[in-house]
Amino acid sequence: MPTGSLKPPWRCTRTNPVSALPTAPARETTGHLLLRAWCVFILVLALGGVGLVNAVGPTAAGVVTVASAVVSAVLWIVVRPPVAVRRLPWLAFAYIAWAGASIGWSAWPAASVLTWLLLAVTSFQGLFIGAVLSWRDVVRAIASAAKWVVGLSLLFEIAVSLLVRGPLLPGFVVPVERVDPVAYWSGDNLLDGGRIQGVFGNAHLLAAVMLVAIIVFAVRLAAGAPRRALLVGWIAVAAFLFVRAGSATAFIAAGFVALVLATVLVMRTARRPGERTRWYVLYAAIGLGGAAAVWFGRDALFGMLGREADLTGLEGIWADVIARADQHPLIGWGFSTPWIASEPLIDGWIIHHGQTVVQAHSMWLDVFLQLGGVGVALLTLVYLAYLWRSWFFAVDRPRWDLRADRPYSPLALLPTLIGALLVVIGITESGPLLLWGWMFVVLFGGKIKQSPLVGVGPSEQSLSIERGELLRTSS
Numbered sequence: 001m002p003t004g005s006l007k008p009p010w011r012c013t014r015t016n017p018v019s020a021l022p023t024a025p026a027r028e029t030t031g032h033l034l035l036r037a038w039c040v041f042i043l044v045l046a047l048g049g050v051g052l053v054n055a056v057g058p059t060a061a062g063v064v065t066v067a068s069a070v071v072s073a074v075l076w077i078v079v080r081p082p083v084a085v086r087r088l089p090w091l092a093f094a095y096i097a098w099a100g101a102s103i104g105w106s107a108w109p110a111a112s113v114l115t116w117l118l119l120a121v122t123s124f125q126g127l128f129i130g131a132v133l134s135w136r137d138v139v140r141a142i143a144s145a146a147k148w149v150v151g152l153s154l155l156f157e158i159a160v161s162l163l164v165r166g167p168l169l170p171g172f173v174v175p176v177e178r179v180d181p182v183a184y185w186s187g188d189n190l191l192d193g194g195r196i197q198g199v200f201g202n203a204h205l206l207a208a209v210m211l212v213a214i215i216v217f218a219v220r221l222a223a224g225a226p227r228r229a230l231l232v233g234w235i236a237v238a239a240f241l242f243v244r245a246g247s248a249t250a251f252i253a254a255g256f257v258a259l260v261l262a263t264v265l266v267m268r269t270a271r272r273p274g275e276r277t278r279w280y281v282l283y284a285a286i287g288l289g290g291a292a293a294v295w296f297g298r299d300a301l302f303g304m305l306g307r308e309a310d311l312t313g314l315e316g317i318w319a320d321v322i323a324r325a326d327q328h329p330l331i332g333w334g335f336s337t338p339w340i341a342s343e344p345l346i347d348g349w350i351i352h353h354g355q356t357v358v359q360a361h362s363m364w365l366d367v368f369l370q371l372g373g374v375g376v377a378l379l380t381l382v383y384l385a386y387l388w389r390s391w392f393f394a395v396d397r398p399r400w401d402l403r404a405d406r407p408y409s410p411l412a413l414l415p416t417l418i419g420a421l422l423v424v425i426g427i428t429e430s431g432p433l434l435l436w437g438w439m440f441v442v443l444f445g446g447k448i449k450q451s452p453l454v455g456v457g458p459s460e461q462s463l464s465i466e467r468g469e470l471l472r473t474s475s
Helices: 030-056 058-079 090-105 109-132 135-164 203-222 228-245 248-267 273-296 298-304 314-325 363-395 410-428 435-450
Strands: none
Touching: 030 058, 030 109, 030 135, 030 203, 030 435, 058 109, 090 109, 090 363, 090 435, 109 135, 109 435, 135 203, 135 228, 135 410, 135 435, 203 228, 203 248, 203 410, 228 248, 248 273, 248 363, 248 410, 314 363, 363 410, 363 435, 410 435
């Protein structure tokens, strides 16, 4: 064979690739980023809604709330997220339906209609966020909203201290004469060591939301979120505001949340079913013992915290509420959460520090007054279902086949820790019945039923949810 017919090796046209060509990583679409940003805005309204009312008044805040619900409804129609109807939070819907039915016999029908619309909007927004976002995005959105509320509360208190240099009333009004501090939006206490109230105008609400922020930031940190140093900084700022709020109930709630967290982490170490029983008994004893110690030692405890042993006069408010609720013990006086101070039966009924009280300072007594024993039974079922599902969502190892060694997700801790917070706060506040308290019950309760495993299931893995693409239904 002539040598000229041989092809030199460097001119060989045949290739044998050893790996696929590199491709750019998948990126979130602009549509999905905007969708998550909208959910963050909704959560900011829920977490800091009281601050919005203080800033622009109830009418303007109501318009913003209704408009946001309309936008969310349009987005739901456009995105069409996968939803299993039989896995919706039907017990919560039953409570909402009973509250709506009470308009028929309400002693304050106008207030019932107005506040029931707020309840319905809050519930819908919770369902919307859970439907259009995955678990990771839900936690991420709550953390982003919490940063806004934490930052705004700190900046607000700094601005009042440096610019106003005195108390501030709602609507950015500087009082010309001294009024009761309860009426202040901010008492200008940031630099003098007193209790601060943030954008909420209420130290208890500030402390509760700061505890929510600490919980969600810590969960994000445990889940390996980026920019960890910034997250630690946000935790420090939220903790500072939490301490400066000086809420005795929030301090107790923080201790209970820590106990629940410790219990969950211990339960996750169990290797055999019988091991959990011992821990349940131990932690139940600790919990009941701690509750008894707080109640019987409340004189010393609240004295150390600078509070009265009767929870700053709450026992008197509770007695008045129970006395009126006993007149209609089965169906109540009609839904109104919160109470509307202009209603004749509310205006001047219970006076505290010269102001008409607009809540029972206990979500259970509030429901008993408004919706009677039927309402209390429905709310009890709602919370039992929520706490049951969120507990096992946290302690059970992710499993959908024979494999039993998958790692736990820190994200699964959030619903049960928020539930623990709501239970304690609900003893002395009615906040869990509206805004972020009720929204989280509907959001997490519905999300756990729709997606009981983080990252698994149609609503978790669908590209139309993760990447913001529109769903295309099959014919």
